[in-house]
Structure formats: structure tokens, C-alpha cells
Amino acid sequence: MTSPGYVTPLVFVTGGVVSSLGKGIAAASLAAILEARGLRVTLMKLDPYINVDPGTMSPFQHGEVYVTDDGAETDLDLGHYERFINVRLSGKNSITTGKIYESVIRKERRGDYLGATVQVIPHITDEIKRCIDAATQGFDVALVEIGGTVGDIESLPFLEAIRQIRAERGPDKAMFMHLTLVPFIAAAGELKTKPTQHSVKELRSIGIQPDILVCRSEQPLPDGERRKIALFTNVSEKAVISAVDLDNIHKLPMWLHAQGLDALVVERLGLADKAAPADLSEWLAVVDASEHPIDEVDIAVVGKYVDHKDAYKSVGEALRHGGIRQRTRVNLRWIESQDIERDGAGRVLAGVHGVLVPGGFGDRGFEGKVLAAQYAREQGIPYFGICYGMQAAVVDFARHVAGLEGANSTENDRQTPHPVIGLITEWRTSSGEVERRDEKSDLGGTMRLGLQEQRIKPGTRARELYGKDVVGERHRHRYEFNNRYRTQLEDAGLVISAKSMDDLLVEMVELPDHPWFIACQAHPEFLSTPRTGHPLFVGFVRAAREHKAGGKLLKEAKA
Numbered sequence: 001m002t003s004p005g006y007v008t009p010l011v012f013v014t015g016g017v018v019s020s021l022g023k024g025i026a027a028a029s030l031a032a033i034l035e036a037r038g039l040r041v042t043l044m045k046l047d048p049y050i051n052v053d054p055g056t057m058s059p060f061q062h063g064e065v066y067v068t069d070d071g072a073e074t075d076l077d078l079g080h081y082e083r084f085i086n087v088r089l090s091g092k093n094s095i096t097t098g099k100i101y102e103s104v105i106r107k108e109r110r111g112d113y114l115g116a117t118v119q120v121i122p123h124i125t126d127e128i129k130r131c132i133d134a135a136t137q138g139f140d141v142a143l144v145e146i147g148g149t150v151g152d153i154e155s156l157p158f159l160e161a162i163r164q165i166r167a168e169r170g171p172d173k174a175m176f177m178h179l180t181l182v183p184f185i186a187a188a189g190e191l192k193t194k195p196t197q198h199s200v201k202e203l204r205s206i207g208i209q210p211d212i213l214v215c216r217s218e219q220p221l222p223d224g225e226r227r228k229i230a231l232f233t234n235v236s237e238k239a240v241i242s243a244v245d246l247d248n249i250h251k252l253p254m255w256l257h258a259q260g261l262d263a264l265v266v267e268r269l270g271l272a273d274k275a276a277p278a279d280l281s282e283w284l285a286v287v288d289a290s291e292h293p294i295d296e297v298d299i300a301v302v303g304k305y306v307d308h309k310d311a312y313k314s315v316g317e318a319l320r321h322g323g324i325r326q327r328t329r330v331n332l333r334w335i336e337s338q339d340i341e342r343d344g345a346g347r348v349l350a351g352v353h354g355v356l357v358p359g360g361f362g363d364r365g366f367e368g369k370v371l372a373a374q375y376a377r378e379q380g381i382p383y384f385g386i387c388y389g390m391q392a393a394v395v396d397f398a399r400h401v402a403g404l405e406g407a408n409s410t411e412n413d414r415q416t417p418h419p420v421i422g423l424i425t426e427w428r429t430s431s432g433e434v435e436r437r438d439e440k441s442d443l444g445g446t447m448r449l450g451l452q453e454q455r456i457k458p459g460t461r462a463r464e465l466y467g468k469d470v471v472g473e474r475h476r477h478r479y480e481f482n483n484r485y486r487t488q489l490e491d492a493g494l495v496i497s498a499k500s501m502d503d504l505l506v507e508m509v510e511l512p513d514h515p516w517f518i519a520c521q522a523h524p525e526f527l528s529t530p531r532t533g534h535p536l537f538v539g540f541v542r543a544a545r546e547h548k549a550g551g552k553l554l555k556e557a558k559a
């Protein structure tokens with residue numbers, strides 16, 4: 001713990017030229033190095049959009065909604081952060097313009113501003129500063145990423161707040177790292193530094209002089225370009241860092257460390273006394289395991305946003321981690337569930353070694369997910385259902401094994417004769433009627449969210465994989481396994497392998513007569529990291545290897 005009164009030094013991370021430069025991964029990688037130097041480090045994200053949180057945004061627009069232990073629905077960059085450092089983040093680590101305004105307006109209505117005219121400066125900027133301090137105190141150092149691109153109108157209050165922090169606290173308490181693009185123009189055969197110069201000019205026009213530039217480019221930045229950028233941007237040459245497109249994001253900590261990025265931060269923020277030499281051995285082991293696989297498997301991920309893979313970011317990462325733990329390359333086949341509805345599961349899923357159906361909402365493509373579960377169940381292909389993927393598996397089992405014709409989730413069919421999945425308020429009514437959902441209720445923040453513990457049944461595959469009786473996993477869903485069908489489905493052979501601690505909610509199901517068929521209501525992908533993997537994902541990838549090998553594994557290897 002830091003001493004009382006210690007003001008956490010902050011590294012602000014901004015982006016310029018274009019979005020999607022990998023700011024989140026760059027920030028997370030720097031944090032990973034600082035952690036590997038023995039510092040207590042945290043990360044936070046400031047998003048300039050007006051939504052209070054990304055929970056209501058379409059995955060097409062915004063990618064995955066990442067859920068923290070406390071049930072906050074946050075930006076997917078928090079997933080990168082948690083995968084790169086050993087800190088569990090919370091809602092405090094993900095701030096949006098909407099959240100800031102919501103809080104300021106609440107204070108204004110309560111009369112907290114004592115008659116003042118409430119303005120962007122100082123009231124909004126003060127609130128931003130308060131949120132930054134709330135999320136970062138108690139750490140040796142913190143990285144604060146500002147979403148969007150410099151020059152956006154909506155990010156101005158955030159940039160003004162961080163400018164003020166630097167002016168108030170001084171250069172040893174706040175520094176600025178700016179990510180830009182150095183494009184390669186094929187026709188000229190040259191890397192172009194002008195966009196970087198312009199982006200820094202834009203930052204300087206609002207009073208921010210970057211201390212570090214991280215330049216994304218296809219090729220390593222040649223010395224000439226580095227000198228030119230340094231000269232035109234007033235950044236020291238050694239603080240112009242090159243970030244090339246790497247084939248493996250886990251190499252980035254090593255790449256940045258080799259250029260002395262962490263040393264610049266440690267020196268400037270006065271952390272040298274606390275910092276040890278960087279021990280990146282765990283990251284080297286992760287990279288080594290990915291680069292020298294002894295096996296590979298093809299896994300189908302059946303969803304409905306598959307053209308926008310960021311929608312399933314953590315699932316894809318967790319599968320890869322599961323592979324890393326056993327030196328296995330996991331090739332992901334992103335399958336549009338409606339393709340299965342159209343062409344049949346046999347055609348679309350032919351040859352895969354495992355089928356994963358991830359979370360989702362709404363009826364489009366749901367039948368394709370049910371068909372995927374049915375196919376994996378009947379063909380003995382390892383199946384991993386997550387949230388909607390569990391619900392789809394239960395619907396398949398109810399219809400095709402338990403003989404409950406027309407079984408469905410009430411999310412998709414309100415009139416189903418067998419609502420095996422429904423809202424708790426539907427299946428808990430004493431009359432036995434399926435109630436109507438309140439059409440006008442808010443969509444934001446009405447789900448079962450966050451980390452909840454569950455008790456695993458002894459003797460199940462889930463128990464064997466987790467290696468303990470009680471585990472906590474993060475949730476994000478409205479619908480639940482309908483308890484009125486528990487006995488009927490159990491009698492037909494479905495094993496309920498985990499329940500909520502109060503015994504009320506079904507958390508996991510599995511099929512004992514199948515090589516590997518596990519489905520869970522929670523989202524284990526949010527707790528997988530490259531350095532540890534997650535037991536369910538590790539088990540699933542292992543089962544896929546066994547399936548590929550026709551039952552038994554010839555080689556074993558650990559990362």
C-alpha cells in the first residue's frame with residue numbers, strides 16, 4: 001500500500017490521427033511492464049461518448065460490453081487491462097461523459113453547487129478529476145486512457161481536465177503519452193510523419209505537450225524519421241517510441257521495454273526507488289507457448305456479430321489463452337448462426353474440433369445456435385455454451401431429448417408451451433402463468449450483473465475442471481433456466497452441475513454421456529488471462545484436441 005497522502009502519479013494516454021491504433025493494448029502493455037517492475041499499477045478509461053455506459057450500445061457499434069466484478073458494463077479496453085495486469089477493476093475504472101454529466105446534474109438538482117451557474121469548467125472538469133483520483137488512489141502509478149481521437153469536440157472536457165492536473169500537480173505527477181500513426185505510402189515508398197506532426201500540433205493548441213510519442217507503423221521507425229518527429233514535436237528522441245504491427249499482442253510489453261518506455265516513465269515520475277528491474281519472464285513464456293505449439297485445433301464460434309469480432313473479444317482471447325496453457329494453437333472459425341439455419345449445421349460445422357456458442361440477445365439467429373448445440377451433442381463434438389449458448393443448449397435438450405416440443409426461451413417466443421428459459425418474474429409467479437414483460441422498462445442496468453458465487457456439484461466435470469466447490473463468475477443476463485423444468489430435464493439426463501449459492505438459479509449444466517458438453521449461465525471469458533487461462537476454456541481446448549486425436553492425446557505440454 002502507498003503511504004497516506006501519496007498522490008498517485010498519472011500517465012495520460014491519448015490518441016491521434018485515426019482511431020483503432022491499439023491505444024488500449026499499448027496502455028495495458030506499459031502497465032504490464034511497470035507491474036513486472038514490482039510497481040502497484042492500475043488503469044482506467046475515459047470515454048467521451050454520452051451513453052452512461054456501453055451496456056445499451058449495439059455490439060456492431062462498440063464491440064463487446066465488458067463486465068467487471070461489481071457489475072459495471074464497461075468498455076472492452078477494460079478487458080485488455082485485466083488481461084495484462086493482475087488487478088481486478090471496477091466501474092470506477094470506466095468513466096464516460098454520460099456518467100460525468102449524470103453525476104453533475106444530480107448534484108445540481110440537490111443544490112450542491114449553492115446557486116452557482118454550472119459549467120463545463122470548472123464543474124464538469126472537476127468531476128472528471130474527482131473520478132480520476134477515485135480510481136487511481138492507493139497505487140504507485142496509474143495509466144489513464146482517453147478514448148477517441150484528439151480533435152474530437154466531445155473529448156475536449158477530458159483533455160482540459162488532464163491539462164489542469166498536469167498544471168496543478170507538476171511534471172513528476174502527470175505525464176502525457178500520445179499514440180499516433182506513421183503511415184507507409186506505397187507510391188512514395190516512404191513512411192510519412194506529417195500526420196503525427198499535425199496531431200501533436202492539435203494537442204499543443206489545447207495546452208498539452210506530449211512527453212512520449214508511440215508511433216504505430218507497419219515497419220520499425222527508422223532513425224531519420226524518429227529524429228524528424230522529435231524535432232517537430234518537441235519530444236526527446238528517446239521518447240519517440242516505435243510500435244510496429246506485431247503478429248502477437250503479447251509481444252508488445254517486450255517490444256516497448258526494449259525501447260526503454262518504462263524507464264522513461266519510472267524516471268520522470270520519480271518511481272526509481274520503488275521499481276525493480278523488469279521481470280518479463282511470464283510474458284516471454286506466453287509468447288513462447290504461442291509461437292511453438294505442439295498441436296492446433298479448429299474451434300467454431302457461433303454468433304451473430306461475427307463480422308465484427310470485437311463483439312466477442314474476450315471469448316476469442318480466452319480460447320487462445322486456453323490454447324497457450326497447453327501449447328496449442330486455436331484457430332477460430334467465426335460462424336454466423338443464421339448460416340446454420342440456412343445451410344444446416346452438418347455443412348457449416350463440418351470438421352471443427354469444438355463448438356462454442358457465446359452470449360447474445362434477441363431472436364435473430366437463435367435457432368441456428370440451438371442447431372449448433374444439437375449437432376455438437378449428437379455428433380459428440382465438444383460443446384461450450386456461454387450464457388445464451390447455455391440457454392440454446394437447454395432449449396435443444398428440452399426439445400430433442402426431453403420431448404418438450406416447442407420448448408423455447410420466452411425472450412424469443414412468449415407463447416411457447418414450454419418456457420424452459422424465462423425471466424425469474426415469469427416462472428416464479430404462484431399462479432403458474434407466464435406474465436407479460438413490462439415493455440417500457442429501461443433496458444440499461446436491468447440485468448443480473450457482476451461477480452456472483454456458485455456452488456458446484458461434486459462428481460461433475462465442472463467440479464473436476466475448477467478443482468473447487470465454490471467459484472465466482474461474472475454475469476450479464478436477464479433470462480434464467482426455469483426451475484419448473486429442473487426435474488423433468490434432469491430425469492431426461494441433463495446434469496445441473498452448478499447452482500447459485502441460494503440454490504435458486506441454475507448456473508451450469510452438462511451432459512455426462514458426452515465427451516465434453518458444458519454450458520454456463522455466467523461469462524467465464526471475463527476472468528481468463530494469458531498468464532493463467534481459465535479452467536473451462538483450458539478444459540474445452542483440451543477436449544477439442546482429444547476429439548481431433550480420436551479420443552486420446554499423444555503429447556502433453558504446459559506453457
Ligand code: GLN
Pocket residue numbers: 358359360361362386387388389411476477478479480
Ligand atoms: N439474452 C440472454 C439473457 O438475457 C442471454 C444474455 C447473454 O448471453 N449475455 O438472459
